[in-house]
Amino acid sequence: MVFSSLTFLFYFLPVVILAYFLLPYKNTVLLISSLLFYSWGEPKYILLMLLTVFINYICALKIIQNREHSKVYLVLALFFSLGALIIFKYADFLILSTNNLFNLNSSFLNLALPIGISFYTFQILTYTIDVYRDEVKVQRNFFTLLTYVSLFPQLIAGPIVRYSDVEKELEHRHSNYPMIFQGINRFVIGLSKKVIIANTLGEITQAFRLLEHPSVMMHWLYAIAFTLQLYYDFSGYSDMAIGLGKIFGFNFLENFNYPFMATSITDFWRRWHMSLGSFFRDYVYIPLGGSRVSKTRWIFNILVVWSLTGLWHGAAYNFLLWGLLFAILLMIEKFIKIDTKKHSVLRTIYVLFVVVLSFVIFDASSLSDMLNSLKNMLFITNTPLSDINTIYYSSHYLFVFIIAILGATPYVKTTYLKVLNRFSKNTQDIINFTLCLLGFIICVAMLVDSNFNPFLYFRF
Amino acid sequence: MKKTLVLLFACLWLSTSLFVWLYPKQESSNEERRKLNQFPELSLDTIIDGTFSNKFESYTQDQFPYRFQMRQAKAQFRYYGLGIFENNDYYIDGQKIMKIEYPLKESEILKAKDKFETIKTMYFKDNDVYVSIIPDKSYYSQKQTIPTIDYEQMENLLLTDSNFEYIDIKDLLSKNDFYNTDIHWKQENIETVASTLLESMDKQVPEYTIKNTDTDFTGVYYGHSALLTSKDQINYIDYPALEEASVKLLDRDGLSVYDQQALSNRDQYDFFLYGPQAIVEIENKNATSEDEIIIFRDSFGSSLAPYFIDSYQKVTLIDIRYISSSVLDDYIDFNNQDVLFIYSGTVLNTSSMFK
Numbered sequence: 001m002v003f004s005s006l007t008f009l010f011y012f013l014p015v016v017i018l019a020y021f022l023l024p025y026k027n028t029v030l031l032i033s034s035l036l037f038y039s040w041g042e043p044k045y046i047l048l049m050l051l052t053v054f055i056n057y058i059c060a061l062k063i064i065q066n067r068e069h070s071k072v073y074l075v076l077a078l079f080f081s082l083g084a085l086i087i088f089k090y091a092d093f094l095i096l097s098t099n100n101l102f103n104l105n106s107s108f109l110n111l112a113l114p115i116g117i118s119f120y121t122f123q124i125l126t127y128t129i130d131v132y133r134d135e136v137k138v139q140r141n142f143f144t145l146l147t148y149v150s151l152f153p154q155l156i157a158g159p160i161v162r163y164s165d166v167e168k169e170l171e172h173r174h175s176n177y178p179m180i181f182q183g184i185n186r187f188v189i190g191l192s193k194k195v196i197i198a199n200t201l202g203e204i205t206q207a208f209r210l211l212e213h214p215s216v217m218m219h220w221l222y223a224i225a226f227t228l229q230l231y232y233d234f235s236g237y238s239d240m241a242i243g244l245g246k247i248f249g250f251n252f253l254e255n256f257n258y259p260f261m262a263t264s265i266t267d268f269w270r271r272w273h274m275s276l277g278s279f280f281r282d283y284v285y286i287p288l289g290g291s292r293v294s295k296t297r298w299i300f301n302i303l304v305v306w307s308l309t310g311l312w313h314g315a316a317y318n319f320l321l322w323g324l325l326f327a328i329l330l331m332i333e334k335f336i337k338i339d340t341k342k343h344s345v346l347r348t349i350y351v352l353f354v355v356v357l358s359f360v361i362f363d364a365s366s367l368s369d370m371l372n373s374l375k376n377m378l379f380i381t382n383t384p385l386s387d388i389n390t391i392y393y394s395s396h397y398l399f400v401f402i403i404a405i406l407g408a409t410p411y412v413k414t415t416y417l418k419v420l421n422r423f424s425k426n427t428q429d430i431i432n433f434t435l436c437l438l439g440f441i442i443c444v445a446m447l448v449d450s451n452f453n454p455f456l457y458f459r460f
Numbered sequence: 461m462k463k464t465l466v467l468l469f470a471c472l473w474l475s476t477s478l479f480v481w482l483y484p485k486q487e488s489s490n491e492e493r494r495k496l497n498q499f500p501e502l503s504l505d506t507i508i509d510g511t512f513s514n515k516f517e518s519y520t521q522d523q524f525p526y527r528f529q530m531r532q533a534k535a536q537f538r539y540y541g542l543g544i545f546e547n548n549d550y551y552i553d554g555q556k557i558m559k560i561e562y563p564l565k566e567s568e569i570l571k572a573k574d575k576f577e578t579i580k581t582m583y584f585k586d587n588d589v590y591v592s593i594i595p596d597k598s599y600y601s602q603k604q605t606i607p608t609i610d611y612e613q614m615e616n617l618l619l620t621d622s623n624f625e626y627i628d629i630k631d632l633l634s635k636n637d638f639y640n641t642d643i644h645w646k647q648e649n650i651e652t653v654a655s656t657l658l659e660s661m662d663k664q665v666p667e668y669t670i671k672n673t674d675t676d677f678t679g680v681y682y683g684h685s686a687l688l689t690s691k692d693q694i695n696y697i698d699y700p701a702l703e704e705a706s707v708k709l710l711d712r713d714g715l716s717v718y719d720q721q722a723l724s725n726r727d728q729y730d731f732f733l734y735g736p737q738a739i740v741e742i743e744n745k746n747a748t749s750e751d752e753i754i755i756f757r758d759s760f761g762s763s764l765a766p767y768f769i770d771s772y773q774k775v776t777l778i779d780i781r782y783i784s785s786s787v788l789d790d791y792i793d794f795n796n797q798d799v800l801f802i803y804s805g806t807v808l809n810t811s812s813m814f815k
Contacts (some may be wrong), residue, residue, distance in 0.1 A: 006520040014477040177463040388607040399543030448530040
């Protein structure tokens with residue numbers, strides 16, 4: 001089940017909301033509904049998630065009870081959690097790599113990827129590791145811990161919510177009308193980003209994939225469309241998660257901060273999928289020594305973190321290359337020591353150029369496909385500059401591109417707030433409500449007539 | 461104020477949800493011309509293997525209340541809100557709903573050519589065989605940025621190294637000769653096409669009058685596109701020989717040329733010679749000649765054939781999407797008939813469906 005579906009909007013969520021606000025056992029309602037939500041799309045692998053949480057729960061208790069051997073239990077939790085992730089997500093990639101390296105012919109396991117495994121694995125590990133580090137109190141109630149991990153607003157596509165961020169709210173939280181109002185607004189904004197903009201841009205990327213010989217400009221059109229689609233898809237989903245969280249009394253951290261306004265790759269990764277970046281920083285990079293080590297060791301740390309970041313997104317070489325590309329650029333930026341006060345426009349253009357090319361690598365179905373796309377984009381082939389498809393998509397989707405590009409900057413929001421501030425608070429609320437309702441109706445109309453509605457980060 | 465608005469939103473949303481659950485379920489959609497997904501089978505097996513959840517979303521889409529009106533709202537928003545005038549591969553040019561037909565599938569055209577040659581070899585070794593292609597409506601669109609099938613290339617592929625006599629009718633049509641809401645041409649607007657085809661076979665179009673069925677017609681593009689445009693009316697040609705002609709289908713005979721019953725059905729275009737039929741034989745004892753013609757055709761042929769009835773004692777329409785070409789001689793006595801293959805570009809572009 002995805003948030004942008006009629007099943008979720010008119011069948012699942014109304015029942016959950018009613019039960020949550022009418023019944024006294026709020027965590028129980030959330031837990032049952034979250035497990036139902038997960039098993040709706042993944043009935044077989046719910047047991048894997050339950051087992052992962054249970055093992056971490058036991059290990060965390062043992063860590064507290066037995067400080068002398070706490071490391072053993074931490075390693076056990078890591079071993080099981082990451083082991084499950086590696087088997088289900090990376091086994092066939094490892095078999096393929098081994099086959100290629102040693103000229104073998106081992107057969108693949110062909111295991112289906114459990115939905116959300118990358119997210120909930122990292123999430124439960126933040127808990128266990130933070131317990132080990134004595135940064136959070138151990139959760140003695142298994143069901144409360146399970147509620148935290150399985151919480152449906154962020155279970156299958158993030159943001160990666162750390163236990164420390166919601167520890168207090170799990171036990172003591174309240175919803176009030178201003179929070180719920182904010183939550184509804186945020187949810188509908190996210191839904192609109194996903195359904196109206198991301199799905200529409202996705203028509204271009206889908207059309208591109210069906211073309212046999214796209215022109216150079218069509219490659220660029222696809223690359224920009226895909227970059228924007230990914231942003232609106234993922235940030236839209238994060239907005240919905242944050243909005244739902246607010247309705248239930250949780251305050252999830254932001255996951256995106258206008259990444260296309262970045263003036264360096266370093267800055268970009270402080271704005272894009274921030275929960276993943278901070279996870280790798282706090283649980284991999286800093287434990288490896290961070291930047292407080294020799295230059296060689298620092299380079300090693302960066303390469304490890306970004307290889308893992310790339311591979312987290314997918315078990316294929318193009319994801320690894322994608323991660324390593326950013327590793328190299330981050331290192332170059334660090335060595336060059338760019339003056340962040342100068343040439344911000346040029347630097348933003350450089351970032352956008354790199355990011356767009358990087359997402360072509362990210363989306364490639366194979367290394368040869370990736371090379372072919374990049375060669376075409378960089379004019380290294382005899383491919384025609386333009387064709388009828390390019391003219392069609394660039395002219396007919398022009399307004400969508402404009403909306404998407406403007407919406408990816410803070411100027412739309414700041415302008416809107418400036419205009420809104422001219423009115424009284426009550427009028428502001430009415431305007432927000434009206435726009436929210438209109439957005440919701442438009443999204444529903446688009447979902448009724450939609451055969452194309454993927455969540456791109458769903459596959460992680 | 462926030463409390464009021466939250467409660468208002470909740471009431472609207474919850475009551476809409478209740479309405480969605482309780483709204484009577486529909487078996488089929490007239491506009492989309494298909495059966496609608498029903499509540500999926502609920503069992504332990506279908507829950508565990510995910511079949512139920514997969515089908516449930518399709519069910520919620522199909523059974524959403526006022527589904528067609530919601531689809532129209534989406535199409536209007538795409539046009540006025542996002543500036544995209546295409547919806548589900550359909551667009552409007554003037555009042556005409558058009559479909560984007562692109563690209564040309566060369567392998568499909570070659571398959572069609574092979575099929576025609578096989579049929580010619582089997583049944584019409586010594587006959588003159590005529591071929592004509594009906595361009596799809598979007599070929600005549602004035603919107604220059606829409607990709608269309610390359611009909612010149614289609615003709616090249618079909619005719620190179622073949623024995624067919626080609627009758628080019630591309631320039632005899634314009635977008636106004638097609639219905640607003642349907643893929644098909646209007647029967648009353650294709651006299652020049654019929655005349656050109658008949659003259660190739662030394663025949664002529666008869667004198668006729670145009671009559672109106674007095675029925676609003678919304679064609680297949682209307683439902684699929686959900687775009688707003690004015691409805692059509694079905695007009696038809698009439699002359700004395702048509703009224704005396706007798707139509708025979710595979711399962712019944714003694715019928716008239718036009719099926720009045722179809723005007724109250726979902727596919728009103730079936731008014732013309734009973735819609736999708738494998739074989740239709742029309743006999744006219746008062747024809748201007750004793751000649752016979754066999755027309756291999758798709759649905760466009762149904763509205764074209766009435767122009768031929770005056771000139772031929774027997775007009776046989778064959779649709780090789782519904783009957784294998786290898787068994788035709790079980791049904792038809794092949795002798796010295798005129799032979800015409802006339803298909804729309806859309807059908808030729810998916811000729812894998814020829815049997």
